[in-house]
Amino acid sequence: MQHDDGFVYCYGNLYGLLLYWGLITFRVQSPGQGGAAFTRWTVVYALLTRLLTVSCFLGSVFVKLRDPEMAAAMFGHLTPLVKAIFTWECLSCSITYVEYCLSMDAQRRRHLRLVAGLQEFDRIVSQQFPRVKWNYQRTRWKYWYGTVIVGFCFFSFTISLIFDTARCTCGIPSTLLMAFTYTLLTSSVGLVGFVHIGIMDFLRLRMRLMQKLLQQLYQEGDGAGQRERHERIAHLFVMSKRCCELLAELNGVFGFAAAAGIFYDFTIMTCFVYVICQKLLSRESWDLEYTFMLLHVAIHSYKVIITSAYGYLLQREKRNCLHMLGNYASHFPGQNVARQQTEDFQHWHMHNRQAALVGSSIHLNISTIYLVYNGMANYVIILVQLLFQQLQIKERQHSLGRDVDIVGHIGPITHMD
Numbered sequence: 147m148q149h150d151d152g153f154v155y156c157y158g159n160l161y162g163l164l165l166y167w168g169l170i171t172f173r174v175q176s177p178g179q180g181g182a183a184f185t186r187w188t189v190v191y192a193l194l195t196r197l198l199t200v201s202c203f204l205g206s207v208f209v210k211l212r213d214p215e216m217a218a219a220m221f222g223h224l225t226p227l228v229k230a231i232f233t234w235e236c237l238s239c240s241i242t243y244v245e246y247c248l249s250m251d252a253q254r255r256r257h258l259r260l261v262a263g264l265q266e267f268d269r270i271v272s273q274q275f276p277r278v279k280w281n282y283q284r285t286r287w288k289y290w291y292g293t294v295i296v297g298f299c300f301f302s303f304t305i306s307l308i309f310d311t312a313r314c315t316c317g318i319p320s321t322l323l324m325a326f327t328y329t330l331l332t333s334s335v336g337l338v339g340f341v342h343i344g345i346m347d348f349l350r351l352r353m354r355l356m357q358k359l360l361q362q363l364y365q366e367g368d369g370a371g372q373r374e375r376h377e378r379i380a381h382l383f384v385m386s387k388r389c390c391e392l393l394a395e396l397n398g399v400f401g402f403a404a405a406a407g408i409f410y411d412f413t414i415m416t417c418f419v420y421v422i423c424q425k426l427l428s429r430e431s432w433d434l435e436y437t438f439m440l441l442h443v444a445i446h447s448y449k450v451i452i453t454s455a456y457g458y459l460l461q462r463e464k465r466n467c468l469h470m471l472g473n474y475a476s477h478f479p480g481q482n483v484a485r486q487q488t489e490d491f492q493h494w495h496m497h498n499r500q501a502a503l504v505g506s507s508i509h510l511n512i513s514t515i516y517l518v519y520n521g522m523a524n525y526v527i528i529l530v531q532l533l534f535q536q537l538q539i540k541e542r543q544h545s546l547g548r549d550v551d552i553v554g555h556i557g558p559i560t561h562m563d
Contacts (some may be wrong), residue, residue, distance in 0.1 A: 149177040153265045153348070154283040160293060160341050161261075168195030170250050174261055177238055184254065196247050201242050203327035206390045207236055209320045210312075218318075219313040227532070228424070231417040232311075238332045242410045246403055247337055257452040260395040264348060267388065271352075275359060285351075289344045296340075297333060300445050304329040307438035317496055333405045339449050342400040346456045346502055348376045349396070351464040352464045356382050360470045364477045376483055379474065383491055386471055390464070390500050398530045404453070405505035408518060411446040418443050420529045427533060450518050457502035457510030468495060 154176045171192040172184035210216045222286040231432055271278060308325035360382055364373055417438045425436050471491055478484035502510040
């Protein structure tokens with residue numbers, strides 16, 4: 147395997163799924179095969195896939211609502227608020243999928259530049275440091291096989307949730323269509339999120355690699371190879387700036403998608419947690435449907451946590467790498483080349499402080515987890531309070547009807563002048 151095929155080897159299958167599910171309109175290939183590019187057929191295929199997926203899902207839901215028997219089986223036992231929650235989920239998953247597709251289309255050329263830059267980065271490192279050994283197999287195992295395992299669990303939970311929610315043996319074709327398309331819509335959110343995580347991890351590992359190379363170059367003794375050593379350190383300065391540029395490109399491509407994905411995770415976890423709390427507070431018998439909801443919430447929680455964690459790790463490795471580069475002059479006191487390079491780098495760093503972002507300004511780090519779960523807890527508490535008020539009103543109406551007895555016939559009420 148060539149070094150310029152490393153990115154495709156690690157993430158090519160994930161990008162293939164993005165294309166097959168209609169989220170992007172280009173194909174990722176190795177530079178020897180032409181690199182990442184889009185054609186008329188890939189664009190037409192993606193547009194048709196999007197149209198069929200959204201229309202089939204909304205059409206299957208409409209068929210369920212039009213049939214009295216299937217509608218009564220699915221929604222007859224639900225409270226008005228839970229019906230509103232399921233309605234919102236049907237709309238939000240479709241809207242989020244369309245937002246993802248439009249965002250990827252709007253950033254397509256920038257996305258192509260990002261992929262080309264990531265492929266080129268390893269080739270440049272291998273030219274300057276030929277003894278670097280790339281552990282691509284581990285990255286492929288983590289992001290391809292790990293995504294397959296998580297995706298299989300998500301597919302199982304989601305399809306089981308839809309079939310258990312249908313509560314009716316009639317209309318099996320519409321149930322199958324709804325389960326498959328809903329799973330495709332919701333899993334698209336997670337797939338784009340995992341690709342975003344994978345590229346953040348790609349940059350994190352390159353930042354760590356530059357730290358190890360710098361440490362080796364700093365620890366080498368004085369000798370005849372001083373000029374070559376300074377040239378290699380200068381290459382590391384250039385590569386660190388290139389890595390920061392790739393991080394800025396990553397934010398531009400996935401920033402809006404990451405914000406929309408986390409907002410969708412927040413809303414679905416809030417709604418499903420409230421439905422589960424309602425089941426527990428009403429002291430009803432536990433249903434398998436709520437078990438699938440709980441597993442669904444666990445998968446979305448996992449995505450929020452690892453996205454925030456990898457954003458934090460990337461920022462930490464970037465900070466450590468730039469700190470080591472900033473100490474270049476202190477390791478070579480009295481050398482003008484080291485002092486000049488350090489001053490230029492510090493001036494550049496003052497105007498370039500990129501970090502992994504959600505949207506356009508929110509930093510992606512551990513505090514994002516607190517932000518999501520704090521908001522979710524607040525909204526769930528408000529909904530539970532509304533539930534308690536509804537239960538108290540029902541109890542008062544029930545006690546009033548039991549305590550007041552009407553004896554005899556009430557005659558007509560007359561009005562006298």
